[in-house]
Amino acid sequence: MWRQTERSALIVVVLLGISARVRADTAVILGAGHVGNWTATGYIANPNSSTETLTVANVPFPCKPPMACPLNPVFVPPLGSASLTQLLTGEFTTYYATQQESSPPAFPIVRASLVSSTPLARSVDIPVVTLSRLMVANLSSLNFGGITSEPPPPCAFGIPCFPAHSTLVLGNIQRTDTAPTEDLPVVLELFDPNGNRVSSASLTIPYGETILIGDVVAYVGGPGAFAGELGQLRVTRVSGGALMWGIVYTISFAGPVTASAGVNLSP
16 A cells, blocks of 8 residues: 555646655745835754755845846855845845855755834844745735725824834745746725725836835825725736736834735745
8 A cells, every 4th residue: 555655646746747856945924125214134944964054135036237236145044044134135125135055955944034123123034935936926916904004093292103004015026937028007996995996096016126105095085085994905017027026015103013924935
């Protein structure tokens, strides 16, 4: 029976096209860098018994002239860790942490977050995803729940408080295959808790670019288009095959921030 099970498993592997050889991959860190009072921090942890070499840049592949994107190498010892903080605090963009070995061991653990100390200490994780998963998924839509838009609250003197709102970060992710580079046309749709479409808006993200919409409800529907905390935002790719990835950050009255990816692809 074991031989039959083993043979069946081998057939499944062949049919699915799964290779025993692991290929180099890239961690996609969407919307890192410096934005307002927020800056990015992060680390790489190596679960392997050999040194892991990665590069961190705003592209997932080696730079070639006339591209201006210096690669920052990161060497992580066996079962060791390395900080990414000094490499993620530049211009707001999407950063790519890319393995350099053609047949590397298991992909390392890559974590990133946004931190702020003004007007109070806060942090929120950035959902990290691998480029291989995005390419396989080829997402055509993203859905975000808990979309919030509230009027500015009455704040007591000396106590920080914030108008609750949701911020969208959306990227046209760069590829490493032979597919053509494409702009990303999308439509943003806002729904109330009963599933009624409140408003919509369209935009196009150039290849390789990352956008930030500070108050997505106001952007899609204008001020007062939606009031509450249980809205839903749907982002739909209108045409083409550009790789899409997005995160919504929602800030509450007291200041804490939560992050939500439009679909769960995080390792």
